Structures are given as structure tokens and as C-alpha cells.
Amino acid sequence: MSILDIFKKSRAFEETQKIAKSKRYYQGAIANRLTSDWFTTNLSADNILRWALYRLRARTRDLERNNDYARKFLREVEQNVVGHNGVKLQCQATTKYKNLPDSDKNTEVEQAWAQWGKMAGVDGSNFRDICKLAMRRVAVDGEVLIRIIKGYDNPFNFGLQILESDLLDEKLYQDLPNGNSIVMGVEKDTYGKPVAYWLFDRYPYDLNTQGVKHIRVPADEMIHLFMRERPTQTRGIPWFVSAIIKLRMLGAYEEAELVGARIGSAKMGFFTQSLEGAEYTGDKEENGEIISEVEPGILEKLPPGVDFKPFNPSSPNTQFENFNKALLRGISSGIGGAYNTIANDYESVNYSSLRASELEVREFWKDIQEWFISNFLDRVYNEWLPFAILSNQVSISYTDINRFTNVEWQARRWGWVDPLKDAQGKVLELDNGLTTRTQILAEQGIDFEDLLKQMAEEKALAEKYGIDLSLLMSKKITPPPINQEAQGGINGEAGTDQSQEPNNQNGN
Numbered sequence: 369m370s371i372l373d374i375f376k377k378s379r380a381f382e383e384t385q386k387i388a389k390s391k392r393y394y395q396g397a398i399a400n401r402l403t404s405d406w407f408t409t410n411l412s413a414d415n416i417l418r419w420a421l422y423r424l425r426a427r428t429r430d431l432e433r434n435n436d437y438a439r440k441f442l443r444e445v446e447q448n449v450v451g452h453n454g455v456k457l458q459c460q461a462t463t464k465y466k467n468l469p470d471s472d473k474n475t476e477v478e479q480a481w482a483q484w485g486k487m488a489g490v491d492g493s494n495f496r497d498i499c500k501l502a503m504r505r506v507a508v509d510g511e512v513l514i515r516i517i518k519g520y521d522n523p524f525n526f527g528l529q530i531l532e533s534d535l536l537d538e539k540l541y542q543d544l545p546n547g548n549s550i551v552m553g554v555e556k557d558t559y560g561k562p563v564a565y566w567l568f569d570r571y572p573y574d575l576n577t578q579g580v581k582h583i584r585v586p587a588d589e590m591i592h593l594f595m596r597e598r599p600t601q602t603r604g605i606p607w608f609v610s611a612i613i614k615l616r617m618l619g620a621y622e623e624a625e626l627v628g629a630r631i632g633s634a635k636m637g638f639f640t641q642s643l644e645g646a647e648y649t650g651d652k653e654e655n656g657e658i659i660s661e662v663e664p665g666i667l668e669k670l671p672p673g674v675d676f677k678p679f680n681p682s683s684p685n686t687q688f689e690n691f692n693k694a695l696l697r698g699i700s701s702g703i704g705g706a707y708n709t710i711a712n713d714y715e716s717v718n719y720s721s722l723r724a725s726e727l728e729v730r731e732f733w734k735d736i737q738e739w740f741i742s743n744f745l746d747r748v749y750n751e752w753l754p755f756a757i758l759s760n761q762v763s764i765s766y767t768d769i770n771r772f773t774n775v776e777w778q779a780r781r782w783g784w785v786d787p788l789k790d791a792q793g794k795v796l797e798l799d800n801g802l803t804t805r806t807q808i809l810a811e812q813g814i815d816f817e818d819l820l821k822q823m824a825e826e827k828a829l830a831e832k833y834g835i836d837l838s839l840l841m842s843k844k845i846t847p848p849p850i851n852q853e854a855q856g857g858i859n860g861e862a863g864t865d866q867s868q869e870p871n872n873q874n875g876n
Contacts, residue, residue: 412598412600413597413598413600413601413602414551414552414600414601414602414603417538417552417601417602417603417605418538418539418552421510421538421552421603421605422538424510424605424606424609424612425508425509425510425533425534425606427612427616428508428509428606428608428609428612429508429509431608431612431615431616431619432508434619435615435616435619436619437615437618437696437699437710437711438608438615440709440710440712441507441703441705441710442504442507442508444705444709444710445503445504445507445736446500446503446504447780448733448736448737448780449499449503449733449736449737449740449779449780450496450499450500450503450740450780451779451780451813452780453496453780453813454485454495454496454499455499455737455740455741455745455777455778455779455780456777456778456813456815457477457478457481457482457749457775457777457778458474458478458775458776458777458778458815459473459474459475459477459478459772459774459775460474460774460775460776461473461474461477461771461772461774462771462774464771469817470771471817473762473763473764473772474772476762476763476764477753477756477762477764477772480524480756480761480762481749481752481756483761484522484523484524484526484752484756484761487522487523487524487527488527488528489527489528489529489530490517490520490527490528490529491529493530495528498514498528498530499740499744499745501530502514502530502593502744503736503740505530505532505533506593506594506595506604506607507606507607507608508606508607508608509532509533509604509606510533510594510603510604510605510606510607510609511533511592511593511594511603511604512530512531512533512593512594513530513531513532513533513535513536513565513567513590513591513592513593514528514529514530514531514590514591514593514744514748515528515529515530515531515585515589515590515591516528516588516589516590516591516748516751517529517589518589518751518755523759523761524752524755524756524759524761525755525758525759526751526752526755526756526759528748531567532571533603533604534568534571534572534573535567535568535571535572536552536553536554536565536566536567536592536603537552537553537566537567537568537572537582538552538553538603539552539553540552540553540566540582548563550566551602552602552603553565553566553567554566554592554602554603555584556602560600562587562592563586563587564584564585564586564587565584565585565587565590565592566582566583566584566585567582567583567585568580568581568582568583569581569582569583591743591744591747591748593743593744595739607703607704608702608703610702610703611698611699611702611703614695614698614699614702615699617695618692618695618696618699622692625684625685625688626684628684629684640674640675640676640677642673642675693711693713696710696711696713704732705729706725706726706728706729707725708722708725709729719786726782730782734779737779737780741777741779745777746775746777749773749775750773753769753772753773754766754769757769778810778813778814778815779813780813781810781811781812781813783812794808
């Protein structure tokens, strides 16, 4: 048997053949010295999370407490998803026969919802704060639990209790006699639909955990809020998951540079003395060490054989800023925020680049808003409405309830960096039939019907005091024309001065 025949029967030849085949199909599947440290798994999402979730939550919570950039992103989550006014309810019920807006009843429902929102939490918190806290916990912990308390002691007999995700035991797996199975504390039917949640009866990581037991809460009493990344995923993943190590290392690196800079600014040094040198006769500490304080304009003569060695650490490093920016760009991409806002860095942006960045990040926040509305707000409202009717907080017949499940949610919207150009662009779209007043106002977080009511109230109030608003309205301020050639052309790339941006009707 030849050497070639022996080689063809060896394991090395089989591995060579596998590598050759993988090269013909997917380069990413190649196993060689460059990918030998790339350890991967095809376990289910639950099996991976089962062992990793506890540590991921602990680490992201540490970042939440101690990392500047993590805290900034979490503030952005609260501000951009919920906002300072919360997400407003807009009831869209129509009359039974003429299919016109049932304005009076819609207003009554909206006012009742706002009134309940002031007492929504069983711990005394209002609904806006519950929403902000829920979004914060989803970002940090990957998930949050909100228990629906039916029959709670308030005028609506309805309340919410927000719970730590730690109460849901991720280590609990069990097959039940009825065919259901408990996966990471969530009881599912044969189709994978949650039917109940098995919670610890008290927080499992406090000092005294003796006697902790599970309680079963039906799924119709619980909202388990998390963003799913895989079809069979049962528990949520912290949003910082791909940036945890970088955030931790960057924080430690900045601390080291800060300490180094502080030491360097002190201009420390050391006295050295040769064996044949004379004894130092100046001031000394009690332990015999030379007193070495530095004062302005002070010079001291050292005895023969004594020398001074300065200690001048070069911190911060000259590449610190660029390195810091590179890391923060990767971190921002991982968690979904905008680099400029997370890093508070606007020194190199112009109108065009800022607009492109803002448009992209606003689409991200809109997507999160829609997820939050469909998975949380719609559920809470549909659970709340029957209790509001039965408790006589709204004068609606229970048989009429379906008409009032047609609602819209007005989430926070954002102004633009150049409101004049934005307004001119909207007017142009409106004049050409490309949009409506309702759509324009909705983008600003304003309800068209509410605006009309306010305008009517303003007119009535002005008439009461004898003020002609039409005279005030006629005094319009016309902006001066902008010389596009002087501003660097239609794309505004001539400079970074935002006061010299082009007069582009589309806001580009």
C-alpha cells in the first residue's frame, strides 16, 4: 500500500476534504487556524439563556449603576419611547349609524383613562412612571413582568403591579400531567403559548431565602414584556448583551487614564543616593524619609551623591480620544443608540450628516414605540375598559364596548434642527396633496381634533375680551430669502455652519 493510500484513509485526509467542500459553499464555515478560537453552538435560545441570563442581568445592572454611557442610553430609552408626557390615548369610536366620530364619548373615555393613570400602580405610582420603569427594565434586564390586579381598591377596581424579572425562575423546568410544560418558569401549552407564570413568592436573592416557594399566576393576569429574537425564545435578553464587555473595558480604561493623568499632573519623583554620597541633612519625616513637598519658586541644593529621578507618566495617551470614539461607535451600534447623543459628541457634524443620523435613530425609536404600544398599552387598555364601564367611570353600555376598542396612541415625536425648513417642506407637501393636516400634526404628537377644539376655545375667549385674532394672524413674519450659492449648493456640503444651510424645501 502506497503512502498516498494510507493518507487517504487517515482522519487528516477526511478533515481536509471537509475544509475543501466548505470552501466551495460557505467561507464562513471554514475551520482553520484563524477560526480555531471561535466556539459556537446551535442550542435553543432557552438552553443558552438558562445558564447565561442570571449573569447577564447582574452585569447589565452593574453597568446601569456605574457606567456613564449605559446610564445615558437608558435615559434616552425613557425619553424617546415614553417621553415627558407619556403616550397619549386617542379614542377613535364612531357613532352607530352615521359613522362619524363620537366626540363626546371619546373625550369621556380619554379623560377617564387619564384619571386612572394617576392611580394606576398598586404601589401609588402613576401610569407614565410605570411605562418608563417598564421600558428601562426591558433594556437592562431584557424583560419585565407587570401583573394585572383585577378588583383592586380604587374607583376603577383595576391596578397594575410591576415586578422584577428575577421572580420568574429561569431554572424551573418541568413536564406537567396535563401536557403542558414549564420552561424557564413559564408554563406553556403544546403550541408554545404561555398559560401561566411560576413566580417566587418573594425576592430569591435577598439574605433570607429560606422557605421560598413558587406561586402560579395565570397568563391572563400577567404581562411578560420582552423583545423576541428567536421563535422559541421564552425569556428576554438584555439589550446590552453584545456591548457588555466593551462598556466594562472602556469604563476601566477611562478610569486608568484618569488616574494616570492625576498622577502625572502631580510631577512626582524619587531621590536616589550612591553608596559614597554624603548624608542628606535637610528635613525628614519621623520614619527617616526625606520630606519632599513642591512649592512654587523653591529650589533646594542636594548633597553630593544624591540625585532626583522625575516620574512623568504620559497619561492620557495621545490616541485616547480616537480610541474612545472608535469603541463608542461600536457600542452605539450594539445597543441601538446614536453615537452623537450617547457620547455627547457633535464636534464633527454638519446639517446633512446630523439629519441622516437623526432620521435613522428616530426610525429605531418609532419601531420600539410601536412594539411597546402593541405589546403593552393595547393590552392594558383592553383589560381596563370593561372595569371602567362596570365601575361607572364612563357612561357607556357594556354592549357598546367594541366601538371603544378602536384607539390610536400618540407617542412622543421630535422637532427638527431647522424648524423653518421643516415647516416649509410640510406646507409644500400639503399644497401638493401629498399629506394631510392630521398626518402632519400626528408627527408632532398633536391630535387634529384637539387642535380644532383649542382653536375654537381661543376664538371664543378672544371674542369675550373683544380681541380680533384675525388682525394678529395677518401680521405674518416673512423669512428673508436664502442665497443657495452662498450656502454651498442644494446639498449643504460646503461647511459645517448650520446657519448657512441650503434652503431645500424637503429639508435635505
